[in-house]
Amino acid sequence: MPKRFGVGPPWWHGRFRECGYRLTTPRESILDVLSKTSKHLSAEDIYLEVHNIYPTIGLTTIYRTLGLLVQMGFVSKFDFGDGRARYELSMGPKSVGHHHHLVCTSCGRVIDYTDFIEEEKELLSKTEKELSKRYNFKISNHLIQFYGLCERCKNKK
Amino acid sequence: MPKRFGVGPPWWHGRFRECGYRLTTPRESILDVLSKTSKHLSAEDIYLEVHNIYPTIGLTTIYRTLGLLVQMGFVSKFDFGDGRARYELSMGPKSVGHHHHLVCTSCGRVIDYTDFIEEEKELLSKTEKELSKRYNFKISNHLIQFYGLCERCKNKK
DNA sequence: CTCCTATTGATAATGGTTTTCATTATCAAT
DNA sequence: ATTGATAATGAAAACCATTATCAATAGGAG
Ligand SMILES: [Mn+2]
Ligand SMILES: [Mn+2]
Ligand SMILES: [Zn+2]
Ligand SMILES: [Zn+2]
Numbered sequence A, B: 001m002p003k004r005f006g007v008g009p010p011w012w013h014g015r016f017r018e019c020g021y022r023l024t025t026p027r028e029s030i031l032d033v034l035s036k037t038s039k040h041l042s043a044e045d046i047y048l049e050v051h052n053i054y055p056t057i058g059l060t061t062i063y064r065t066l067g068l069l070v071q072m073g074f075v076s077k078f079d080f081g082d083g084r085a086r087y088e089l090s091m092g093p094k095s096v097g098h099h100h101h102l103v104c105t106s107c108g109r110v111i112d113y114t115d116f117i118e119e120e121k122e123l124l125s126k127t128e129k130e131l132s133k134r135y136n137f138k139i140s141n142h143l144i145q146f147y148g149l150c151e152r153c154k155n156k157k
Numbered sequence C: 001c002t003c004c005t006a007t008t009g010a011t012a013a014t015g016g017t018t019t020t021c022a023t024t025a026t027c028a029a030t
Numbered sequence D: 001a002t003t004g005a006t007a008a009t010g011a012a013a014a015c016c017a018t019t020a021t022c023a024a025t026a027g028g029a030g
Helices: A013-017 A024-036 A044-053 A059-070 A118-135 B013-018 B025-035 B043-053 B059-072 B118-136
Strands: A075-079 A083-090 A102-103 A110-111 A140-150 B076-081 B084-089 B100-105 B110-113 B138-149
Touching: A013 B118, A024 A044, A024 A059, A024 A083, A059 A075, A059 A083, A102 B084, A110 B118, A118 A140, A118 B110, A118 B118, A118 B138, B025 B043, B025 B059, B025 B084, B043 B059, B043 B084, B059 B076, B059 B084, B118 B138
Parallel strands: A102 A140, B100 B138
Antiparallel strands: A075 A083, A102 A110, A140 B138, B076 B084, B100 B110
16 A cells, blocks of 8 residues: 655544544545545545545445544534435544535435524524423434525526 | 224314325324324334224334425424434324424433524524525525433433 | 225345454564 | 554454335225
């Protein structure tokens, strides 16, 4: 396997060492792919992408690494209903940060939106607070997705 | 296969006829199971339940019928992240109606919440309206789930 | 009751994800 | 730079929820 590409130690090296994880070519290349796209890639998408540069890296390692990255909080895993999980960088300098999705039920397109509207913020904080109290439930995360037709599909046929 | 159990024609018979679908024992028994529980059953859960009364009904039919019921709008299908789809009655006299979920990431328990739904509804419709305008997206559905620890799991070492 | 065909159920197939296990690579200690 | 403990990898097989196939069955209009 050829030498790694990074020159200066990327921002995630520290966190890896802290957790006692080793820095490996597969891990770096996967993070590299994720940090260079704004798409919502499947494990296989990532595999093919990585394969261009490191043809020896196997799909198994992609899955294993993605699991690790999700567990570490670097990556978020989503299900948009097409039978395969999608991954995207959730933290790091270039990441969009927490956001929600609009999913087109016709073509599968996924739109990120980060410009939360006031109403949504209000909805979330109120709901979370009330639900925590009412059900004695410690909320740590939420999933919000809207389904419908994107601009293209709406105006088709 | 023994004769059906219902005496008077249940509320869904009409809609079946309208759509040209036949009334069959599997379909009735599956709707019967769903209408008698407030749990979020998997296809296999339903299969086992139905199997107690009609041992000849196969799992394939459960899947097929659930697909049909979802398509007809009788049943909602959810993914709570444990690798199997969950189903629950979404319309009918006894159904809770549209609601959202609290999912315990430790024990998998799922809590329906219908309180605050009024205020939530209002904020949601505002949010949907804003998003539709901003992204030129025709929203027809949404998914909202909160993840965290349920009362039991929160207080457990 | 008959006939047409929608529906069913046993079985095999599918496909994304995980497990297994022998081999390889990382990195702290030398 | 070398070594050694062991974390990480990759090929292959296993897993498992869901679907497709197809011959047999049963609903219900007439
Ligand atoms: Mn996104
Ligand atoms: Mn529910
Ligand atoms: Zn679309
Ligand atoms: Zn719990």
